[in-house]
Amino acid sequence: MDVADLHCDVIYKMMEHPGLSLLNPDDRLLDVTVERLRQGGVTLQVFALFLPQALPRTPENMLRAVELYFSGVLAHPDLMPVLRSQEVDAAGKMGKIGALLSIEGVDGLQGHFWMLRLLHRMGVRLLGPTWNHANWACDGAGEPRGGGLTKAGRQLVQECERLGILIDVSHLSDNGFWDVAETANRPFFASHSNVRALRTHSRNLTDDQVRALIAVGGIIGVTFVPWFLTDPEPASIQHILRHVDHICALGGERHIAFGSDFDGAERYAQGVEHPGQYPRLTEALLKRYPENMVRGFMSGNAKRFFVKNLQN
Ligand SMILES: [Zn+2]
Numbered sequence: 353m354d355v356a357d358l359h360c361d362v363i364y365k366m367m368e369h370p371g372l373s374l375l376n377p378d379d380r381l382l383d384v385t386v387e388r389l390r391q392g393g394v395t396l397q398v399f400a401l402f403l404p405q406a407l408p409r410t411p412e413n414m415l416r417a418v419e420l421y422f423s424g425v426l427a428h429p430d431l432m433p434v435l436r437s438q439e440v441d442a443a444g445k446m447g448k449i450g451a452l453l454s455i456e457g458v459d460g461l462q463g464h465f466w467m468l469r470l471l472h473r474m475g476v477r478l479l480g481p482t483w484n485h486a487n488w489a490c491d492g493a494g495e496p497r498g499g500g501l502t503k504a505g506r507q508l509v510q511e512c513e514r515l516g517i518l519i520d521v522s523h524l525s526d527n528g529f530w531d532v533a534e535t536a537n538r539p540f541f542a543s544h545s546n547v548r549a550l551r552t553h554s555r556n557l558t559d560d561q562v563r564a565l566i567a568v569g570g571i572i573g574v575t576f577v578p579w580f581l582t583d584p585e586p587a588s589i590q591h592i593l594r595h596v597d598h599i600c601a602l603g604g605e606r607h608i609a610f611g612s613d614f615d616g617a618e619r620y621a622q623g624v625e626h627p628g629q630y631p632r633l634t635e636a637l638l639k640r641y642p643e644n645m646v647r648g649f650m651s652g653n654a655k656r657f658f659v660k661n662l663q664n
Pocket residue numbers: 456523544613616
């Protein structure tokens with residue numbers, strides 16, 4: 353079955369390991385390889401621009417990360433950039449893997465909106481204002497102060513909407529989430545977050561946040577990071593199903609997607625440890641849900657969201 357995945361950190365891994373790329377893969381270092389994407393039926397994959405902690409958060413390093421996306425991801429003949437609404441379904445139909453580019457943390461923009469406009473021209477279509485820490489735009493889920501969007505952060509949301517960049521609320525503080533909800537005029541989404549009612553963690557969504565995402569026509573990428581699924585670990589596919597069940601119970605069956613976080617965590621739910629294992633999740637879902645719903649979870653809901661909300 354066709355799969356869309358809302359978050360992976362291949363670019364980050366390439367920054368950490370010079371020479372590594374989808375053209376020169378090493379499956380001991382990379383969770384995501386083209387072979388595994390094919391094996392798993394992935395036809396749409398989001399690639400995040402996230403700078404390793406050790407690197408200065410500068411425009412120069414952001415551009416380095418983008419260059420790696422071009423030379424190490426898009427240069428692969430099986431991949432195709434998705435920039436417009438009509439390209440969302442076209443990739444799969446052409447037998448390609450569609451690639452969407454996302455910013456995970458705007459630290460490296462250093463408040464420069466020209467940099468945002470340039471990155472948009474380079475293909476960025478999705479943006480999470482911050483990672484877990486606080487930056488010039490917003491406080492993250494791990495910032496004890498718990499602030500929301502700054503004044504510049506509100507301008508960032510507005511400029512993204514003007515450009516046609518969709519806002520990702522995964523990693524935001526609760527106040528950041530609600531500030532986005534208040535500021536945004538366009539649907540926003542959570543690329544890799546689970547449900548707080550099942551696993552208390554600041555990275556997970558409260559029921560009110562899930563309802564707000566449903567109300568704006570957003571999507572939620574249930575993630576395979578074990579410590580966002582359950583405590584204590586290990587996590588299994590059954591835990592993923594519980595989070596799916598909960599979002600369905602809140603009325604979100606047409607808003608569920610997956611955001612694996614492959615290459616962004618050291619371990620995953622047992623059974624879905626790389627994209628090649630997506631069919632195991634599909635199989636488990638098919639035991640519980642009708643096929644049309646499972647198609648929605650695996651790719652239909654995410655693709656509908658991008659077709660509707662990316663510009664033409
Ligand atoms: Zn993340």
